[in-house]
Amino acid sequence: MAKEKKGVRLEHISKIYQDPKTKKEFYAVHDTTLDIEPGTFVTLLGPSGCGKTTTLRMIAGFESPDEGEIYLGNEAINALTPNKRDTAMVFQSYALLPHYNVFDNVAYGLKIRKLPKEEIKKKVMDILELVELKGMESRMTNQLSGGQQQRVALARALVLEPGVLLFDEPLSNLDAKLRVTMRTEIRKIQQKVGITAVYVTHDQSEAMSISDKIIIMSKGKVEQIGTPREIYYHPKSRFVADFIGEANFLEARVEAVKGEKAAITVSGQPLEVNNFAGAKPGDTASLVIRPEAAGLSEDGLLDCKVTLSTFMGSYQYYQAKVGDVTVQITDYNPVNKKIYEVGENVKLNFDPNGVYIL
Amino acid sequence: MAKSQNARLERKKFYSDPILVGMIVVLLIFLLLFILYPLLMLLVDSFYTEGRVTLDVFKRVLSLQRFRKAFTNTLVLGVITGLASTLIGLLFAYVEVYVKVRTKVLKRLFSVVSMLPVVSPPFVLSLSMIMLFGRSGIITRSLLKIYDSNVYGLGGIAIVQTMTFFPVCYLMLKGLLKNIDPSLEEATRDMGASRWKVFVSVTLPLLLPGLGNAFLVTFIESVADFANPMLIGGSYDTLATTIYLQVTGAYDSTGAAAMSVVLLSLTLILFLIQKYYLERKTAATLTGKASRARMPIEDKSVTVPLTIICGLAAAFVILMYIMVPFGALFTLWGRDYSLSLKWFQYMFKTSGLKAFKDSFVLSLIAAPLTALLSMVISYLVVKRKFKTKGFIEFVSMLAMAVPGTVLGIGYIRGYANGLFRTGVMGGLYGTGLILIIVFIVRSLPTGTRSGISALRQIDASIEESAYDMGANSARVFFTVTLPLIKDSFFSGLVTAFVRSITAISAIILLVTPQYLLITCQINEQAEKGNYGVACAYATVLIIITYGMVLIMNGLIKLFGTSRKIKEED
DSSP states (O other): OOSOOOOEEEEEEEEEEEOTTTOOEEEEEEEEEEEEOTTOEEEEEOSTTSSHHHHHHHHHTSSOOSEEEEEETTEEOTTOOGGGSSEEEEOTTOOOOTTSBHHHHHHHHHHHTTOOHHHHHHHHHHHHHHTTOTTOTTSBGGGSOHHHHHHHHHHHHHTTOOSEEEEESTTTTSOHHHHHHHHHHHHHHHHHHTOEEEEEESOHHHHHHHOSEEEEEETTEEEEEEOHHHHHHSOSSHHHHHHSSOOEEEEEEEEEEETTEEEEEETTEEEEESOOTTOOTTOEEEEEEOGGGEEEESSOSEEEEEEEEEEOSSEEEEEEEETTEEEEEEEESOTTSOOOOTTOEEEEEEOTTTOEEO | OOOHHHHHHHHHHHHTOHHHHHHHHHHHHHHIIIIIHHHHHHHHHHHEETTEEOSHHHHHHHTOHHHHHHHHHHHHHHHHHHHHHHHHHHHHHHHHHHBOOOOHHHHHHHHHHHHHHHHSOTTHHHHHHHHHHSTTOIIIIIITOOSSOOOOSHHHHHHHHHHHHHHHHHHHHHHHHHHSOHHHHHHHHHTTOOHHHHIIIIIHHHHHHHHHHHHHHHHHHHHHOOHHHHHHOTTOOOHHHHHHHHHHTTOOHHHHHHHHHHHHHHHHHHHHHIIIIIHHHHHHHSOSOOSSOOOOBOOHHHHHHHHHHHHHHHHHHHHHHHHHHHHHHEEETTTEEEEOSHHHHHHHHTTHHHHHHHHHHHHHHHHHHHHHHHHHHHHHHHHOOOTTHHHHHHHHHHGGGSOHHHHHHHHHHHHTTSGGGSSTTGGGTTSHHHHHHHHHHHHHHHHHHHHHHHHHTSOHHHHHHHHHTTOOHHHHIIIIIHHHTHHHHHHHHHHHHHHHHTOOTTHHHHOOTTSOOHHHHHHHHHHHTOHHHHHHHHHHHHHHHHHHHHHHHHHHHHHOOOOOOOOOO
16 A cells, blocks of 8 residues: 555664753764664664654654754655655554544545545545544544544554654553554554554563564663564663563673583572573673573572462462572462472572573 | 754754744744834933933933822832732632632622623723712712712722722632642641631642732733823823823923833833743642632631622622713713713714724724734744744733833834834834734734643644644644634634724824724813713723624634643643
8 A cells, every 4th residue: 555665764863852950961862773674563662761752753853863864765854844754653642633523634634735535535435444443534533432543543644655654652542451452453454554664662562562673772772673582582681681571680600611501600509501602701691581481399400499479370479589689480370380488498490591691 | 962963954944844934034023123123212212312322311301200200109009009909809719719609690790890801991990980989970979979079099090900900810810729729728627727727828828929920910000001090090190191291291202212111111020020930930839730629618707708798899890880881871970860862972973983993993903913923923932943932932922011101102213203213114103004013012912822821732742743744834823723722813813802992002192183093082082071972982892892702702602612632641
């Protein structure tokens, strides 16, 4: 449906803001370079204040970068105003025009492009069918539910067949259940239409479920770019590991290295791990263990002492101490498993191939 | 950190929108020419004579006993009116928000009383004051048989101004009181405080900046007021009337210019304190929305006396206004109270029709221009980023602090011989156009203020979304912004019309015999003592303005009110 899928390229983009209180300038976005391929769904993910929305608004043209150049397709668009850019945005608050009905909201951009009336009508009706709002075209926007308003906002952006579709936390005003439904739907429609989409969110499960690629941002900088799997299983920094999912960090010292294998000590306990290529004896590292990848048993890798044991329904939740470090463990489907009680000395178990270091 | 690229890009984006740039340029020229330039000319006149900078004019003016007296008079009057208006306004507001009022009548009275000063010309109350309490007043002469009653002077003006301005305080304070979270007061009551203690220790301190604000606003209004001191002042001259007499009586326009600078400095200082200090403080103490409805005070020992006091005060104000049509209908005030239409006939036989036509047409032209202009300014100020934005906002608000008389003198000095006395644009002076411009300048601040507050309610992303879909600034303004602030636009339209048709202070200095204006006619007739004719004019004027308000309200209902989009927080 899109005339032409366009990629988005950010080259060394920086944006400086001034703190309204201290009057100090700081980088909201710092030296960010991104290459978003045509037709992919890319999510900018990060805690609030990480610069993700600023990045999106620079792509849309509402903010101008202080350094660097933004390309849409092959066109440098830095100097273009938002109304001249081949982008369409779905706003957090939907930003539907409250004095227009559904049809006129969706037709607004087409009318500006001076399309013939018949064509406008056909396009609007087609797109309303796509977002399953057929028959609602004469409703006023305040007569719609949150989810329906969301669809109008999406339709209004899609109908312009933009080179790239921008989403600014579009689901944050919906309730939890609807959020899940809508994100699947947005993904479906995006794949059907084959449009390039840049999506901003702070919700990691949303980002995981919807994206081809996730860009994790923190303090104005890109921390890591990768598929959801890569980000989850191979975080490049402690920040990413901590931000995506739950993670336990165990400090380790490298004693000897032999190819991929390494002998390390964790809280004074020796351990052998596999994927330690490149480490040198004497290095310190963090082992990252996801709670669901760890377990307790009589024989295991590290000694630990149970400090908390709680039945959560689908899993038994433990906290256990390895040396001074508290480790969280979620043991799923605990129905026939042995439950360890507080104060028991047991072993922490995990796949030594599955841990990774930072 | 280098921000140059951002600035360069923003500039590029800005200039790629020629309509926006055009709008701003036109606005800047308008504000410079018709607000700043006339005021600048006053400064030039008072500091620069015969080619050199001097304080001679000031020395001369300051040595005038008359002027010094007028200065203290103005301050005394301002303080009295300010205090009285704030107190009465507070009383009305408190009763409306806190006290359980049994009768609906009182509520209606309140709304009528707060509405009347808006639709009536500024000096109507002076007229009725004279007719009720003057030498041949109904109450003084006919009822109480006092034959030497004197309403002229400080007392008369103060009463009349208070009645004219207290509704402004009432509306301001009502808004503030509604914003006080009832749980604050309930908490102190719960800790054992009496109602009076709660009022003194919670309500009043929270309201204090607001009270200061209300006081200063009325103070400024009082100081700037021209018509009431003119009619009922007698020998009690204020700065505004002294300036007027200096021009029209002594033909000393440089002296008047210097006096204007003094008056302007006074109002300007008050205005700056009010706007940049008190208004902020008010906003800081009263930001919270009331979490739930307040339990009104039902205690009879509180409700009964307050209701009676407010009811009497409101009734008195309404009585004053009712006097006006009767003044026009009685054969001879003070002597012969039989009804006749002779004053109306006299009015229409002389210059009545022309005056109504001129006033009506000029105001009708000025009103939509004002409303549109103030919406454009609000849009630019709230929604756009550009360099001269602060300047535009400041100057259009500054006009609020400029007394009409000062503006009038400024126009005389600035345009009588063309721009900078070069003859350029000299044709403007004495035309209807300059009157229209004065109307616009005088109503611009109110319209802009209401536009700005309406626009601040609208989520910025709504306009951004239209912009994002390809609309340029002009299109965004006309298809999104304006429809969303329709209410504010229409009310701006009514206010501008009413303010224009009832204006006098600046206009009386600029009007030429070519145009007859109702307000000037009323003033002239009242000065001559022809109260019957003055009242006839005033009656028709009130009917016109009230009619316009009704028509406009009808139109607003017809077009549907715009749904307010509250910002998500």
